Amino acid sequence: MSAGVALERLEACDLCGDRSFQPRKEWKDLLLFGPERWRLVECETCRLNFINPRPTRSAIPTFYPDDYPAHVAPATQPKSWHRVASAKDAPAPGLWNRLRLHFRQDISWYRFPRWHGDGRVLDIGCGSGGRYLDVLKGLGWTTYGVEPSQQAVTHATAKGHHAVVGSAEEQHFDDESMDVVTMWHVLEHTHSPRKALESCFRTLRPGGQLSLCVPNWNSSQAAIFGRYWWSCDAPRHLFQFTKQTLTRYLEDAGFRIRMIRTRTGATSWQRAYRGIANDLLGTRWQKDSKFLITVSDGLVAVLSAVRFFGVGAELRVIAERPA
């Protein structure tokens, strides 16, 4: 470990509280190329995998690139499939629209919710609100967000979202105030997924819905790409989840799981190629390639048939706070 990075050691498993861990892997930082080696350990009792030791909460921002643009981009406008999925007056989709929606939701980084309650949605890790909250606001939802970056929150606020600076573990809005809470690739970044899920549960009204996505540690991509798999993203991804550990986390927090399935988006393929290319060629390619993502969309739709075997690259969940 390099000097100067404040580290902490997790003594008890965040999921089950047990204290015996086995070392599993040692990873380099594939994004910022720092000198540290990060150790992934597995809890002997519940099989949760996590980075230990890890940067403290105050040290972690130094491991994130600051790539927010200085100007506020115009709000993203809803497309026709977003209306079919999430508009207040959207009729129940017929067979054709159900198929179309299934495909669109599956290749989209975000899953757009059906209208729920009064249409109050909280996106944790909202960034500047672009793409997700912008679209929902455009469809009549009242949009709330939490995000660690002050600059991103300033942008989100300028676009009319109720956004605050903070972490997923803290609770920023009233108990039982939200109809839908979403976390797109956030839980693996938190210092305590348990606290983050407990906070989501309290913020949702009874009958409210939590929708989230995390990398799937039991995916075929994780097996194929090894240390180049995109979620071997130490020390930003502090936890790796399987269907079993994520289910236990959600049920312990009080949620009832409505859907848990895997998907494979184009981003994960593209990042694995990037990690391999950087290692082989000595390059320091950091950004996602929109071009590679766009050209692989069709291929991904075909290859992601592996999702039917539960080994897609990501776990996507809809859970409910029981009424």
Ligand SMILES: [Zn+2]
């Ligand atoms: Zn455990």
